[in-house]
Amino acid sequence: MFALSPEGLERVKKEMRRYETKQSAIIPALYIAQQENNGWISDEVIDYLSRVMEIPAAQINEVFKFYTMFNQKPVGRYHVQVCGTLSCHVNGAPELIEFLCRHLGVKLDEMTADGKFTISRVECLGSCGTAPMMQVNDTYYENLTPEKALQILKNLP
Amino acid sequence: MKETKVLTEHYDKEEYRFLEGYQKWGGYSMLRKALKMKPGDIVEMVKASGLRGRGGAGFPTGVKWGFLPKNGEPRYLLCNADEGEPGTFKDRLIMERAPHQLIEGMLIAAYAIESHKSYIYVRGEYNYPIRVLEKALEEAYQAGLLGRNILGSGFHHDMDIYRGAGAYICGEETGLISSLEGYKGQPKLKPPFPAVQGYLKKPTIVNNVETLAAVVIILRDGPEGYRKYGTEKSPGTKIFSLSGNVLRPGNYEVPLGFPLKDLIFGLGGGIPNGHQLKAVIPGGSSAPVLTAEEAMRATLDYECLANMGTMLGSGAVIVLDDRQCMVDCLGNLMHFYHHESCGQCTPCREGTGWLDKITQRILSGQGQPADVDLLFKVADNMKGRTICALSDAAALPVMSFVTKFRDEFDYYVHNGKSKVKGKVLAHAQMYH
Numbered sequence: 001m002f003a004l005s006p007e008g009l010e011r012v013k014k015e016m017r018r019y020e021t022k023q024s025a026i027i028p029a030l031y032i033a034q035q036e037n038n039g040w041i042s043d044e045v046i047d048y049l050s051r052v053m054e055i056p057a058a059q060i061n062e063v064f065k066f067y068t069m070f071n072q073k074p075v076g077r078y079h080v081q082v083c084g085t086l087s088c089h090v091n092g093a094p095e096l097i098e099f100l101c102r103h104l105g106v107k108l109d110e111m112t113a114d115g116k117f118t119i120s121r122v123e124c125l126g127s128c129g130t131a132p133m134m135q136v137n138d139t140y141y142e143n144l145t146p147e148k149a150l151q152i153l154k155n156l157p
Numbered sequence: 158m159k160e161t162k163v164l165t166e167h168y169d170k171e172e173y174r175f176l177e178g179y180q181k182w183g184g185y186s187m188l189r190k191a192l193k194m195k196p197g198d199i200v201e202m203v204k205a206s207g208l209r210g211r212g213g214a215g216f217p218t219g220v221k222w223g224f225l226p227k228n229g230e231p232r233y234l235l236c237n238a239d240e241g242e243p244g245t246f247k248d249r250l251i252m253e254r255a256p257h258q259l260i261e262g263m264l265i266a267a268y269a270i271e272s273h274k275s276y277i278y279v280r281g282e283y284n285y286p287i288r289v290l291e292k293a294l295e296e297a298y299q300a301g302l303l304g305r306n307i308l309g310s311g312f313h314h315d316m317d318i319y320r321g322a323g324a325y326i327c328g329e330e331t332g333l334i335s336s337l338e339g340y341k342g343q344p345k346l347k348p349p350f351p352a353v354q355g356y357l358k359k360p361t362i363v364n365n366v367e368t369l370a371a372v373v374i375i376l377r378d379g380p381e382g383y384r385k386y387g388t389e390k391s392p393g394t395k396i397f398s399l400s401g402n403v404l405r406p407g408n409y410e411v412p413l414g415f416p417l418k419d420l421i422f423g424l425g426g427g428i429p430n431g432h433q434l435k436a437v438i439p440g441g442s443s444a445p446v447l448t449a450e451e452a453m454r455a456t457l458d459y460e461c462l463a464n465m466g467t468m469l470g471s472g473a474v475i476v477l478d479d480r481q482c483m484v485d486c487l488g489n490l491m492h493f494y495h496h497e498s499c500g501q502c503t504p505c506r507e508g509t510g511w512l513d514k515i516t517q518r519i520l521s522g523q524g525q526p527a528d529v530d531l532l533f534k535v536a537d538n539m540k541g542r543t544i545c546a547l548s549d550a551a552a553l554p555v556m557s558f559v560t561k562f563r564d565e566f567d568y569y570v571h572n573g574k575s576k577v578k579g580k581v582l583a584h585a586q587m588y589h
């Protein structure tokens with residue numbers, strides 16, 4: 001059974017008091033829960049949040065499904081999100097994605113066997129002037145070449 | 158060739174990101190000035206400056222503020238920092254380099270519209286800008302610039318950050334409101350406009366980051382001073398995000414009315430490796446494309462770009478050179494719009510699906526002779542019939558690409574490959 005840590009639960013409670021209505025705490029609560037559930041949201045997580053927030057599970061589920069930053073299945077410890085939109089596209093994003101997938105031996109959105117990486121293609125991340133780029137968990141890496149990107153991933157602990 | 162740094166004058170200084178450094182360069186003196194004025198006079202000042210919204214639609218800011226009901230009803234100010242329009246990365250610059258400038262602009266705006274609560278809605282991926290803003294808000298609260306009785310004026314205002322979670326449509330103002338309210342970020346039918354019925358059904362003003370930061374400059378220079386730059390209908394300076402096939406991509410602040418060719422070939426250093434300019438998308442991915450010839454005559458102001466059948470939008474200039482296949486570029490954009498349609502309106506949900514499917518079919522070499530006209534027809538049917546402007550934002554680029562680069566589309570359909578020599582395209586399965 002999923003349950004938040006006492007600190008996590010306290011953070012959710014705080015978010016519920018932070019805005020005019022407690023509904024506004026759904027997104028922040030999903031972030032907190034995703035962090036504590038290895039980077040994804042399961043049905044159990046939704047049920048748990050529904051109980052502690054006293055909001056119908058269907059309502060939380062609807063919000064969860066709408067936003068791309070909440071993962072619907074497990075991802076690697078490092079979620080590598082490569083921007084594929086136009087400015088990156090014309091600056092080598094397809095080659096970058098292809099190279100990373102080939103070298104890590106995975107398809108898009110598949111996890112490496114050791115659970116370390118998942119590579120995804122995402123839409124514009126607001127870093128178009130430093131294309132191509134990728135976001136690894138919370139961090140942006142810009143002005144990449146395929147080799148440079150692979151080296152960055154290899155250097156991660 | 159040089160930039161005209163009005164808003165961004167001190168952005169290169171590390172200390173400008175912190176309260177002390179910001180104040181050293183005159184920061185918060187315009188808030189002090191504003192707090193001694195009548196709120197209505199500030200609204201008039203912003204109206205007189207002619208400032209137009211920098212989020213995409215270019216609506217006059219002072220006029221929008223004037224739509225608020227004239228009663229004591231609580232009202233909200235929402236800063237749109239969702240910045241999802243492909244090619245745009247200027248709001249990120251403002252938040253990272255001058256968070257206090259944004260806070261000061263928001264405070265002046267809040268005082269002018271008599272609002273006691275605001276949110277900065279930041280796209281979820283902007284983790285670093287959010288951290289910079291959080292620190293700045295903390296500093297501002299500690300210094301008595303936020304909270305109760307600000308600087309002894311009797312005005313009180315609370316400001317908070319809301320982190321989005323990945324959805325382009327939350328940049329649309331009513332989608333943003335739905336999202337902030339804790340629902341799916343689906344746009345709502347207008348009217349009622351947010352100024353009358355917005356966040357929690359209360360009067361609400363939604364403004365872009367750059368718009369709100371510019372309010373500080375208007376207070377400092379006055380309407381005439383602000384109008385020293387720009388054109389009659391497009392006053393002031395604006396930050397343009399330059400990207401694509403250009404030697405020196407980046408953010409550049411120039412007066413509105415600046416020649417597009419000077420942005421690309423002057424400030425931007427031109428096209429890399431001796432390639433030729435082929436096309437320019439002048440205002441973010443939703444703006445119809447310009448041919449190279451049109452781009453050479455265009456100026457960066459609302460009226461010129463509207464006359465050329467496109468728009469200034471968010472000020473994101475995407476440069477495409479002769480190595481690019483226009484069918485491939487359109488396919489990339491259609492995948493984006495299909496992915497981002499919120500699905501509420503049939504013409505948008507179905508239309509973006511079809512546009513994505515047809516462009517991918519052509520790209521995979523399976524295009525039918527009728528597909529090019531079909532693209533145009535599908536797009537035409539998506540216009541002006543939906544809750545928000547995303548449907549048009551997907552349709553208009555299609556019509557411009559197909560009309561202006563028809564030969565490339567026809568060639569692709571007939572030959573099963575790109576007209577651009579040596580172009581081997583990433584496969585359709587690249588997208589998923």
Ligand SMILES: Cc1cc2nc3c(=O)[nH]c(=O)nc-3n(C[C@H](O)[C@H](O)[C@H](O)COP(=O)(O)O)c2cc1C
Nearest residue numbers: 210211212237239240241328329330364365368546
């Ligand atoms: C699909 C769509 C996406 C939008 N995305 C943004 C955005 O990311 N940032 C923004 O400021 N405005 C965006 N807008 C425009 C907003 O709806 C709104 O006009 C703007 O925030 C108003 O602020 P302004 O008058 O200061 O420009 C978008 C509009 C549409 C239709």
Ligand code: SF4
Nearest residue numbers: 499501502505543545
């Ligand atoms: S036009 Fe598209 S994105 Fe906008 S509300 Fe309708 S379906 Fe949603």
Ligand code: FES
Nearest residue numbers: 083088125127128
């Ligand atoms: S297009 Fe890749 S970050 Fe904007």
